[in-house]
Structures are given as C-alpha cells and as structure tokens.
Amino acid sequence: MHPPSPKKPGAPLPDEVRRFVESTSWTFAKTYAATWPHEYAVRTPENAAMVIALARHIFQYGTDGRFYSQIRKYHHEGGKVYWSMDPTPEATTLINRCDEAQTYEARLAAGTLPSAATRSPVKD
Numbered sequence: 001m002h003p004p005s006p007k008k009p010g011a012p013l014p015d016e017v018r019r020f021v022e023s024t025s026w027t028f029a030k031t032y033a034a035t036w037p038h039e040y041a042v043r044t045p046e047n048a049a050m051v052i053a054l055a056r057h058i059f060q061y062g063t064d065g066r067f068y069s070q071i072r073k074y075h076h077e078g079g080k081v082y083w084s085m086d087p088t089p090e091a092t093t094l095i096n097r098c099d100e101a102q103t104y105e106a107r108l109a110a111g112t113l114p115s116a117a118t119r120s121p122v123k124d
Contacts (some may be wrong), residue, residue: 010061020050038098055089
C-alpha cells in the first residue's frame with residue numbers, strides 16, 4: 001500500500017477569509033489532546049459571515065479525505081488542515097483545524113494512529 005500523496009488545495013483562501021483565519025481566536029480541543037490534537041473556532045453572531053465563508057470554501061474547493069470510515073472535505077493551506085463536521089456550510093457551527101501531520105491520512109501513513117483503547121470519536 002502506498003502512502004497517500006500530499007493534498008493540494010483546490011484554491012487558496014480568499015484574502016478576507018485568510019485574514020479571518022489568521023486573526024481569529026482558535027480554541028485548543030482539550031478533550032482530544034492526547035489522541036487527535038486540533039483546534040476550533042466557534043461560530044458567533046459576530047463572526048458568522050466569515051465562518052460560513054470559510055465553510056463554503058472548504059465545501060467547494062476542499063479535497064476529499066478520510067477519517068477512519070468517514071469521508072469529508074478538507075482544505076489544506078499554510079501547514080494547516082481545515083474542516084467542518086456539519087452537512088452544509090450554512091449549518092456549520094464551528095470550523096476545526098489541525099497541523100498537516102495530525103490528519104488521519106498522515107498519521108495512518110506514519111503509523112501513529114491512536115490505539116483503539118485511547119481513541120475517542122471526534123465531535124469537535
């Protein structure tokens with residue numbers, strides 16, 4: 001089995017969305033610190049337009065990627081990977097992101113997936 005090829009973004013983030021990503025406050029997901037380190041930004045009335053714009057970009061230009069048996073759209077940019085767990089951009093309540101090396105596919109290729117005993121289903 002060959003390791004997955006590196007994912008390339010379908011299109012870079014628009015400038016306004018990139019500024020949002022760079023300036024927003026991302027929260028570290030403590031629940032998954034040991035198994036799936038990542039961070040997230042929660043949609044609020046103040047940032048809703050930008051969270052939805054980022055989600056639309058992920059859904060439109062993201063690449064298909066795996067998380068165990070799930071297939072999701074992921075946007076790769078600047079060493080980070082962004083995704084939504086929601087079914088549509090408009091339904092997105094938060095955006096997750098992790099370092100490229102922490103994706104399921106990268107960890108599968110590197111042999112660093114968490115053991116079944118320590119694995120928790122990722123919800124955020």
